[in-house]
Amino acid sequence: MIIYLAFALLSTLFNLSLQYLWVSIYNGRYELESAILIGTLGGFVLKYLLDKFFVFKRSEKKVDIKELFFYGFTSFFTTIIFWGVEWFFHFAYESEYSMYLGGFIGLSIGYILKFYLDKNFVFNVSSRNLNSWGNYPKIDNSSIEPVSKSSLKDIIGDHVKYIPYGNGRSYGDSALSKNIIKSSELNKFIGFDPDSGLLEAQAGVLLSDIIKIFVSKGWFLKISPGTSYITLGGAIAADVHGKNHHIDGCFSSCLESFTLMLANGDVKECSRLENKELFYATCGGMGLTGVIINVKIYLKKINSKWITQNLVSCKNLKELFAAFKTHQNVTYSVAWIDCLAKGSSIGRSILMLGEFGEDGDLNYKPKRRLNVPFFLPSFCLNYITIKAFNTLYYFIKRGKKSSFKVSIDDFFYPLDAIRNWNRLYGKNGFLQYQFILPEKVSYEGLLKILTIIAKKKKGSFLAVLKLYGEENENYLSFPIKGYSLALDFKIERGIFELLDHLDQIVVELGGRIYLAKDARMSRETFERTYHKLSNFRRIRQEIDVSNKFESLQSKRLGL
Amino acid sequence: MSYILILGAKSDVAKALAKEYAELGYNLYLMSRKVSDLELFANDLKIRSGKEVLLKELDILKWENHAEIYNNLEPKPIGLISLIGLLGDQKIAENDFNHALRIMNTNFVAITSFLEIAANDMKEKKNGFIVGVSSVAGDRGRASNYYYGAAKSGFSTFLSGLRNRLNPFGVKVLTVKPGFMKTKMTEDLELPSFLTISAEKAAHLIVKAQKKGRDVVYIFWVWRWIMMLIGNIPEFLFKKMKL
């Protein structure tokens, strides 16, 4: 930023000296006009080049016409602001100094704005590195996209450590490393058997594609998380869960088998019958056992694209727990909690319940999506805006009819309606904190944690509470029987200390933290809460992959 | 629903075209050498679109087989798009006539054999379209690739004549002249990014031109003007230039 302003000054000087030079060699009729034109053009080109190569450090030497055009456009736009402010001061205060003051303020606003515009739109600095959904942590990385099994094998043959990357919907650092293998080109459907509902596809296929194709044929995912923009590989590696975990379990429960490329390039077929330890390690194994290539999952038969939804509003945590118990046989359930509510309203929430309809209407079209085109300054999300949103949301939902029909997209993927909503949290990113507590201590623990959060005023939109069923056999799967809460926290001062404190409570109560969301837990917390960790470490050693697959997370947690 | 036949189906542009036409509701015949390499692609497209995607082996240089291959198609396609092309190596071609011949046969001679067979069928039915992907390289011969250019030039001229012949019968012929496209043919070349488009974009423009019933289309539009400029450089200057 400072360099940017220095360059701004430099090019202004250059502009003026060009004008001066020009005037000294040319004395024609259009002296002033031509001088301004030449000076401005010269200054513009100089600044463009300086910005391009020194501030935003673009490596390619080509001058891109489109880039130049947008750059010119942001210049024009910010100049208008500069002039406008100067003009305003001039007329508002009518003294010469105020005009210069106005010019100074206008120019500053203009340049700061232009800096952000150039950074985000013109040179697109942020897009070169892959990030996770929380945009924290950040790491310089280079990624490579194999197009086939054999190109994947060539890549893995390098003497470089990699981590697989699906669609970057994990919040933390599980898919981040210096070198990344991106599965986006391994996105082919291989086969579907309409008798059994068995689907075979490559690991880079997105759940949203499966939905797009199969809902109209009467099939849906048996297990789906709260976003459809994840890959099959990511679904297996995090052993994701959905609103029906208490009934149907994790993603691995619809998984028949998959093929996995190991560190030496060998491909192993893994299922509960064949290489079963590798199967248990890979489901929930956060990409650390190898690269998942082909996947076979079972889909679920549906008779409608509609979900019948019931909303139950609960005044506090006690009511919510009672409601979860009452409705524990409903297939889909999740509660949204206003985590900023205090005192007797702690746990004020809406429990959303749903079952697929039976009306035979399968005429499904994916919903159109809005976009957040750039990172908002992070101060936009603060205690007041979040509090207002949460309160409003609660009262709107409470006022709704209690039972009605909603679409698959609205019910399962409300957040998918807005592309890039994570940018609302600003450039510095955010953390999602998701923990689970054993059923017996859930109420007491949640009350404690919600009280702390409300007191610290560090809440988030849409904290999500869910009931979970039995734990499965996988070594690192997150769910245990009990309740889990997920909250978003903007990265800001004090947040890491707060979460460390919450970790302690979670550990003491016998709970754990979800790896797919984590970017910060300590190795000690991790080791004390994942009881089958030793199995996982043993398998990693046996198949000898520690020198091939690592993520920031695996290094932090000693996986 | 009707079938569309794509020749040179392993080209990135061909794959993007296949996706577009499947999305529009057409079934597909995909032809290329070692067509089994396309099985994964075809299966995926079949599942995504719900359309038929059939693979057929074709080496365009074996023209003795063309008639049989075409006649075996049932039903016959209502449209044919050829992406077949071979950039070859000009330097080698200058010293090895076999290589030169291969460039000329692949880009021009052999394709005409196949297109003529399809054209006759469409003419009979008074319905159908043919899209030939030629190149701006055919608009003027340059030292760097004149075998390729000459062959593409011949192909463009052939398409123009074919269009003329089939016009009374309602069969459309579209000549596509791409400038630079980012594909596996050009993956090792440094192309100026503002003159280059992706295979997907190119395919989209081709489909649009075909739907509109255009005759000759440059991909993308700047190339029409660039080639106009290049075409108007006097020969005594042009021969001294390095392009």
Ligand SMILES: Cc1cc2nc3c(=O)[nH]c(=O)nc-3n(C[C@H](O)[C@H](O)[C@H](O)COP(=O)(O)OP(=O)(O)OC[C@H]3O[C@@H](n4cnc5c(N)ncnc54)[C@H](O)[C@@H]3O)c2cc1C
């Ligand atoms: C809005 C939103 C809602 C969410 N809701 C839920 C929810 O309800 N329940 C839930 O469980 N999760 C939820 N998640 C988390 C998300 O489902 C998981 O983080 C998932 O793993 C992301 O998949 P991805 O394809 O984006 O993979 P990435 O985020 O790119 O990677 C995640 C992990 O998978 C590994 N991986 C990816 N591809 C492969 C492969 N081919 N082979 C081996 N390893 C691979 C990576 O190494 C990494 O460890 C949510 C996320 C978002 C953004």
Ligand SMILES: NC(=O)c1ccc[n+]([C@@H]2O[C@H](COP(=O)([O-])OP(=O)(O)OC[C@H]3O[C@@H](n4cnc5c(N)ncnc54)[C@H](OP(=O)(O)O)[C@@H]3O)[C@@H](O)[C@H]2O)c1
């Ligand atoms: N890329 C550009 O910048 C550019 C510019 C102008 C024009 N073009 C033209 O656009 C078309 C598509 O090109 P592209 O860039 O996608 O290149 P490409 O991938 O090389 O496509 C050419 C296709 O022709 C096939 N082919 C070559 N010889 C054949 C033969 N004897 N029999 C059957 N098929 C044969 C190739 O098959 P294999 O895969 O089996 O080799 C390949 O699929 C070509 O006609 C090309 O000349 C390209």
